[in-house]
Amino acid sequence: MNQADVSRLVSKLKINVLPKHRRLTNPDGPKGRMFRMQKTVTALFKHERLEVTRNTADEARGYAERLISEAIRYGDKHNATMELADFWLLEKQLVHKLFKVLVPRFENYNISYTRCLPLTPTYPCTKTDQFPKSLLELRGNPYPPVMPKDPHNGSLLHNILLEEARKEMRQTQYLETAKSIGKEDKSAWVVNEKAEDSGSSSEDERKKD
């Protein structure tokens, strides 16, 4: 058990953070891991949608969310935050994007700023294809959504019309059954009796034989 560090205040992240960081094997060791995270975060801010290996995506997600939350908390006049953004974003125009575009976009969010979705595995043509990949994207990106919107939403036009069609069908069925209640088809009974008679007579005939 150790004491919590109280020298700085951090905002709570709205993503699932694992108790320990992933080492992410790298020939340059922890330095290489950090550089890989920098590249991923830079690419995420630049393109707003990435396809990366699952573990990299999850690790980079934490760093991206933290960077955005620090930028929201302190703003762009704060020296330490500027240094942080300068370290993490390898392309310097993205520092402007962070403070001018992403901070106003995510300021009032009470959900996560990023979305991480698992991707289906691809046929292993290259060595990297064998590792499961994830889609890592910033919310509010300009691309069409990856996940389709709920097709069963009752407020959508096609569902309203289909519901009405179903109601109509039920109405007609009820009307038909209502009509048929008064006029019971007695001929049906007769048919059954006849069938039974014929059955029994055949049995009698067998017994006789």
Place this chain on the structure above:
Amino acid sequence: MSNLVLFQLRKSTVALSAISKLNKTHIEIQFNFKYLVGQLSQRLQSTSSQVVVRENTKREQKRVVPPNYRHIYPEFLPDPNMEFRNSVREKLERTDMINRRSRIEIPEFYVGSILAVTSSDEHAVGKTTKFVGICIKREFCGLRANFTLRNVVDNLGVEIKYEMYDPRLQRVQVLRLEKRLDSELLYLRDADPEFSTFPFDMDAEFLNEGAPVPVNPLKVNLRPPPWYARWERLQPKGAIIPELRGRRKEKSEKWLEKFSEPWEKYDLMKQYRKTIPEEEQDSIYSDIYSELHQMEIASKKLKRKKAFVKPKKTG
């Protein structure tokens, strides 16, 4: 009714007729057009955009808890390591801590402050012992929170670890309230003894109410190595590391080249895993704020009563 919606309606009727043909059912669809239009317009108005955005009222709300509580009462914050978290145990511990604090005044102190602790000792003459020393370390949280006091007594360095919520503690008095440049002063073990000696009959030094806690920028001279720990690697701010020579120098340079992480201050997730987020801190302290505040008021009243110091005879 907009043209777009009408167009969509027509489109959908075409689609439905296609579906019915596929299913080979003969359903006579007679839409109640007016009813449908009414339904549509209702639903289009009601369905707002799916963005989950709420006005950020948290920062606008008034803070009940003063912002410095996390410095004064750091042991109330749980261990940031997720594997050791237990909300029930934390809550029970907090109530026990408050109960103990209502019996004895545990003052605000930091690593680098000089404390005088009176504790009950079965082997002592008056069944109590008093120890004065500089706080070199504060460990753990909850009821297990402890602090270590260091002093040099008869040319022998002595360190005593006291648990803050130990019922054997009778009095904890802060003689000098100050902070140092580091969060741990373990290098005092390898420093000249003058930096760790404090007289047992030291008088309490008073600070003005509301004044910020002073930071002592003292840099301690370390004795030549070997040391308790490799201070050249840890590089404490409050110690002057002497120049190393020979093999020790080589090894330290190699180690620093290989293991020093200049990016550590930018490692956001490492920081996050070491801290308790602000929202959690607020919820924890707001639980116990009323009791702590009452205790503070009571202790202030007592201090004002005891402010008169008896004049000592000099001649």
